[in-house]
Amino acid sequence: MAPQAFPSGALLLFALPVGVIVLFRARWFSGGLKVLYGFTRMVLQLTLLGYVLVYLFSARHPYPVLAALGVMLSASAWIALHPLQKKGLHLFARALAAIFLGAGGTLALALFGVLSLSPWWNPRYLLPLAGMTFYGALNGLSLAAERFFSARSMGASPEEARNQAYRAALIPYLNSLFSAGLVSIPGMMTGQILAGVSPLVAVKYQILIMLMIFSSAGLSALFFLFFVVKGESRKEERDDRRAD
Structure with missing residues (x-):
């Protein structure tokens, strides 16, 4: 059985819980933007990792x-x-x-x-x-x-x-x-x-x-x-x- 596929846009549903966390973090001790930066960085890094892994999985040498x-x-x-x-x-x-x-x-x-x-x-x-x-x-x-x-x-x-x-x-x-x-x-x-x-x-x-x-x-x-x-x-x- 293959993993259940889902559209990438469906991930935007998590904007609601993440937004609540950012809001209260910003109100209670500042730094709400750090959460947004973390998610942006995570998405970019994982996307780049996907392309790198495609290359590495086809490698014929360990280097x-x-x-x-x-x-x-x-x-x-x-x-x-x-x-x-x-x-x-x-x-x-x-x-x-x-x-x-x-x-x-x-x-x-x-x-x-x-x-x-x-x-x-x-x-x-x-x-x-x-x-x-x-x-x-x-x-x-x-x-x-x-x-x-x-x-x-x-x-x-x-x-x-x-x-x-x-x-x-x-x-x-x-x-x-x-x-x-x-x-x-x-x-x-x-x-x-x-x-x-x-x-x-x-x-x-x-x-x-x-x-x-x-x-x-x-x-x-x-x-x-x-x-x-x-x-x-x-x-x-x-x-x-x-x-x-």
């Missing part, structure tokens, strides 16, 4: 696919730091390294240990899996970074801030584990069911995806906090030596 992974990795590290007032190249480098290790390692485990794809860079599998994995890492790292520097600004030690940040970073992913199958039918499973795949096959893929997202988010946040705390400790040591 274009690896280039796309590089763009996804760099963008996820940059976007993850968006909530922070002060970013800088040093934090970007730490975020990039953390997502590369956390999400990249998780993706490799799925590709080579679970799926055993042939070829390993099959873009129809690799790119959607990488997208979900990097997105999970992005959100986990972003929550950890925001909570860490917020706790530090309130006087917490690097270790105390790290503990608070890691706990906060995992909350939405634990919630998704508890709610899956009871409250929600998660995205991958929903997509496969709509495409006519057996629910039992969709369940296996959804479990794989949730394992990947949880692992990539938890590991990327962990690596980032490790790098940041180590950097903070070195900074304090330098400051102590200068004071002496």
